[in-house]
Amino acid sequence: MTPHLRALPGDPASPPLGTSHLSEEGVGVDLAPLGYTEHEYLVDGTAGLHRHRDGVRERVGELPFTTRVLVRVPAPGRFNGVVAAEPLHPDYDSAPAWRVAHGWITATGAAWVGITQDHRSAATLREHYDPERYREVSLPAAGLGWDIVGSVLADLRTPGRSVLGEPAARVRHVYLSGWSNTGSFCRVFLQDGFHERHRLPDGRPAVDGYLIGISSGAAGASGYPPLSEDSEVLPPDDPRRTIGPAGVPVIELLSEFESETHHAALRPDSDAPEDRYRLYQVAGTSHHDPLTSTVLTNTAQFRRKGHDVSDWRIAEPTSDARPDAVARAVYALLHRWAATGQAPPRAARFTFAAAESEAPAGTAEELLRDEDGNVTGGVRTPWVEAPLASYRPHSTPAPGSCLPSPWAPLADPRAVAGLIGHMTPLPPTRLAGLYPGPGDRTHRFEEACARLTGQGLLLEEDARALLDAARRTRLPTPPDHHAAATTDEKGPRT
Known part of the structure; x- marks a missing residue:
C-alpha cells in the first residue's frame, strides 16, 4: 500500500508534541529567525511485522498504520538538498538527534524529519497529550517502525508523496541518525535488512x-x-550487533557509558567502498547531556497538560562536558563522506583497564584512566x-529526582542517574602543578580545540564557544604554601 499523507493544522493553541519552540517557557529553538518553518503530517500505510526465530528474520504479517511526521524546512x-531524518524516541516521542544536531542542520540549510515509530508513542500522543489532534494515530503492534520509517524515507524524493512538499525534487542526500534507543533502532534497520528493503525506484538505497x-551494540536488548x-x-555475540558493510558511510559515536559494554561489537575503521565505517569514542562524556535539555519542548508540553514530569538532578556536580559539539562535527563529516567521498579522520579508541577480559x-568493563581519573x-x-575536573559517566540520583517517564525504557532513578555524567573538581594543588602560569590552562585548552578543528572533529563556531567559556573560568587559588610552612602542629609561630 502506497503511504498517503495529510497535513495537520498549524494551530498555535494546539501545537505538535515536540514543537520547535515554546517562547513562554523559554525552551526550544525559535525557527523564525533562522528562516525555517515547521509542519506536521499524518501518514497512512501498511507495514510488515517481523520477528527473529533461531536468529533468522522472518516476516509474519502486515498491518495498517497511521503515524505522524514532524518536518522542519528552510525557506x-x-x-x-540534505535531509537529516530520525525515528522519534519513545520517551515523550522526543527528538534526541535534533537536540544535538539542530545547529548544524539550520546553519547549512538542511531539512529535518522526525518520524513517530514506536507503538507506545501512539498511545502517548492519543491518550496523554492531545486526543483531538492525534485521534487517528494508530500503531497497532510493536515492531512496525522499521517499515514505517523506511517507507517515509523512500518517499522523501517523490513530490506528492513526500512530507517535504515542493523541496522533494531537490533532495540529494538523506541521512538517518538516532541517539540511545533510536541509535539502536538505526543499527537494527541497517543490520537486519531494512536498509536493503527500502530503496528508490532506480535501485539506490533510501538512506x-x-x-x-x-x-552500545553488545548491550542486550537496549543495543x-x-x-x-x-x-x-539476539545473543550478545551475534555478528549483526557489529556494523557490517553497508554500501553507504556509517559512523558510530559513543560516550564512555556505552563504550563500557561495546567491547564485543568493536570492529576496525574502514575506507573500503562498500564498507565505509568510523567509530568515535568521545572522552569525558556520558550518555545524557543535561546542558542541552532545554532544546526539546516535549517535557514542558506535558507539564502544561498537568502531567508529573521528573527533573533529572544528581547528587554530584553535573558535568560541564559538551559532547554535542563533537556530534555536530561528526554530522558534517558524514555528509562530506557521502557527498564527496572524502574520508573522515580516524581516532584512537578507549582502552580497557584489564588487558585481557573474560x-x-x-558486560560493563572498566575503562583505563589517568592519574586524574579521566579516561x-x-x-x-x-x-x-586541559582538565579542571575528573569526568565520570555515572552518577547517583538526588533525592526525589531522576524518575523515569512512563514511556521510557528505564527501570528506576538509579538507572536514570547512571546515564548522567558528573565531574569532581581537581584539588587546587593539582591545578597549580598542571598550570603554573596564569595563561597555561587557556593555552592548553586552545591547543586541544585547534587539534580537533584541524581534524574536522570540532566545528569552528563550537570551538569559539568552548574557548569563550574556558577563558571566563577562574582557577581556584592554591593554598598559601608560605603560611603553611610557618605553621607547625602547635599552631602559628610568633
Whole structure:
C-alpha cells in the first residue's frame, strides 16, 4: 500500500508534541529567525511485522498504520538538498538527534524529519497529550517502525508523496541518525535488512549514510532491540550487533557509558567502498547531556497538560562536558563522506583497564584512566586535555529526582542517574602543578580545540564557544604554601 499523507493544522493553541519552540517557557529553538518553518503530517500505510526465530528474520504479517511526521524546512531557495531524518524516541516521542544536531542542520540549510515509530508513542500522543489532534494515530503492534520509517524515507524524493512538499525534487542526500534507543533502532534497520528493503525506484538505497549515536551494540536488548514483541533478543555475540558493510558511510559515536559494554561489537575503521565505517569514542562524556535539555519542548508540553514530569538532578556536580559539539562535527563529516567521498579522520579508541577480559559479551568493563581519573584514548576533548575536573559517566540520583517517564525504557532513578555524567573538581594543588602560569590552562585548552578543528572533529563556531567559556573560568587559588610552612602542629609561630 502506497503511504498517503495529510497535513495537520498549524494551530498555535494546539501545537505538535515536540514543537520547535515554546517562547513562554523559554525552551526550544525559535525557527523564525533562522528562516525555517515547521509542519506536521499524518501518514497512512501498511507495514510488515517481523520477528527473529533461531536468529533468522522472518516476516509474519502486515498491518495498517497511521503515524505522524514532524518536518522542519528552510525557506525556498535555501534548502541544500540534505535531509537529516530520525525515528522519534519513545520517551515523550522526543527528538534526541535534533537536540544535538539542530545547529548544524539550520546553519547549512538542511531539512529535518522526525518520524513517530514506536507503538507506545501512539498511545502517548492519543491518550496523554492531545486526543483531538492525534485521534487517528494508530500503531497497532510493536515492531512496525522499521517499515514505517523506511517507507517515509523512500518517499522523501517523490513530490506528492513526500512530507517535504515542493523541496522533494531537490533532495540529494538523506541521512538517518538516532541517539540511545533510536541509535539502536538505526543499527537494527541497517543490520537486519531494512536498509536493503527500502530503496528508490532506480535501485539506490533510501538512506545515504547513518550516524548511530550513544548506542552500545553488545548491550542486550537496549543495543539491538527485538524486532517485535514476539521476537527473541539476539545473543550478545551475534555478528549483526557489529556494523557490517553497508554500501553507504556509517559512523558510530559513543560516550564512555556505552563504550563500557561495546567491547564485543568493536570492529576496525574502514575506507573500503562498500564498507565505509568510523567509530568515535568521545572522552569525558556520558550518555545524557543535561546542558542541552532545554532544546526539546516535549517535557514542558506535558507539564502544561498537568502531567508529573521528573527533573533529572544528581547528587554530584553535573558535568560541564559538551559532547554535542563533537556530534555536530561528526554530522558534517558524514555528509562530506557521502557527498564527496572524502574520508573522515580516524581516532584512537578507549582502552580497557584489564588487558585481557573474560567478561561475557555485553558486560560493563572498566575503562583505563589517568592519574586524574579521566579516561585515556578516544577523541581527546579539550575538557580532558586541559582538565579542571575528573569526568565520570555515572552518577547517583538526588533525592526525589531522576524518575523515569512512563514511556521510557528505564527501570528506576538509579538507572536514570547512571546515564548522567558528573565531574569532581581537581584539588587546587593539582591545578597549580598542571598550570603554573596564569595563561597555561587557556593555552592548553586552545591547543586541544585547534587539534580537533584541524581534524574536522570540532566545528569552528563550537570551538569559539568552548574557548569563550574556558577563558571566563577562574582557577581556584592554591593554598598559601608560605603560611603553611610557618605553621607547625602547635599552631602559628610568633
